[in-house]
């Protein structure tokens with residue numbers, strides 16, 4: 001049955017960024033409509049998305065303020081140590097590795113004890129928490145599956161849904177991910193850079209505990225990361241793997257037998273976790289960089305991957321999206337008109353420099369480390385060793401990893 005709905009903000013895309021933004025705004029007292037082109041419950045299925053996000057401390061705070069953190073049905077896995085090494089498959093990692101231990105920050109933070117750099121949160125767990133909170137929140141209306149024809153004028157936006165529902169909003173937030181139709185309709189251009197790399201993602205169970213250590217092993221085709229997950233239902237030691245490969249190698253890894261894949265993992269990771277086995281299925285994502293030339297238009301604002309997408313080398317894509325949420329929610333909370341042009345321009349001014357820095361950093365890291373030239377290898381190994389020996393620089397990197 002067709003209906004008329006009037007809200008402060010309509011969020012298009014109920015993914016990790018859009019869903020969290022909707023809840024954060026609702027918590028601040030705003031009325032919100034959130035719509036997704038897909039039905040929400042199937043996104044909770046284990047086969048929908050194999051990613052586990054490294055969620056930095058600053059993002060955890062955004063999730064907590066949106067009421068999402070405490071609603072996670074699966075325990076997040078804390079990251080207490082990060083080891084970075086430079087190597088080649090089948091050979092020992094460079095001895096000049098970087099080692100960050102959260103204990104080294106003890107006594108340096110005014111806000112008190114910090115127990116982890118961040119947490120591993122499974123995409124599925126995040127979706128379950130978001131979907132449950134979105135449908136239960138009294139100030140949020142969910143429309144999914146639904147697509148909308150959106151008209152925007154200086155006075156407001158009108159979203160005509162396929163089922164006949166008309167939503168009037170003062171602001172539309174585009175959170176539809178990288179392909180954002182709203183961004184395209186607004187004529188906002190993007191800079192794109194395709195990496196000739198795919199990110200292969202899977203989970204493993206292993207004999208020895210990971211002790212909260214995340215490992216980033218830089219190899220010529222790209223980084224190989226082992227990230228500590230919380231124990232499985234039967235107490236199994238679990239880790240998520242994200243590793244970057246050339247497209248043809250990624251394709252072979254996706255189709256080879258489980259035994260062959262485990263052998264390839266061991267070749268890259270070494271044997272420190274003991275016997276390992278594959279858990280669940282594997283995924284492969286083509287990697288690219290994307291940056292929107294503007295983050296706003298009339299009564300429209302871009303958040304998350306709709307505004308920026310980056311290489312997963314530092315596990316920062318979603319974290320940068322959560323920063324958008326934190327800043328935008330703070331700016332909209334006290335505003336009389338959430339779609340005010342000056343306010344949206346101020347949001348762009350606040351977010352752009354930090355986003356560009358992160359896009360540049362992830363791109364530079366990928367170029368620096370996905371390189372087998374002996375001189376480049378020597379320079380970066382010396383760089384890693386220098387950071388390792390300089391406590392101030394080391395603390396700087398640790399704070400960056402936490403997003404604070």
Ligand SMILES: Cc1cc2nc3c(=O)[nH]c(=O)nc-3n(C[C@H](O)[C@H](O)[C@H](O)COP(=O)(O)OP(=O)(O)OC[C@H]3O[C@@H](n4cnc5c(N)ncnc54)[C@H](O)[C@@H]3O)c2cc1C
Pocket residue numbers: 012013014015016017018035036037038051052053054055146147148175176177178181199200201242285303304305306312315316317318319320321
């Ligand atoms: C291999 C890999 C590993 C990663 N690891 C990490 C990590 O460890 N830490 C981290 O911070 N980031 C990580 N990222 C990045 C992270 O996955 C993205 O930044 C994040 O998913 C972006 O969230 P989003 O909500 O903006 O977009 P999306 O996750 O793309 O969600 C978009 C939503 O919008 C909906 N939608 C799309 N089009 C429409 C439409 N027309 N109308 C309505 N709804 C629509 C979709 O159904 C979806 O629900 C990784 C990425 C990759 C590829």
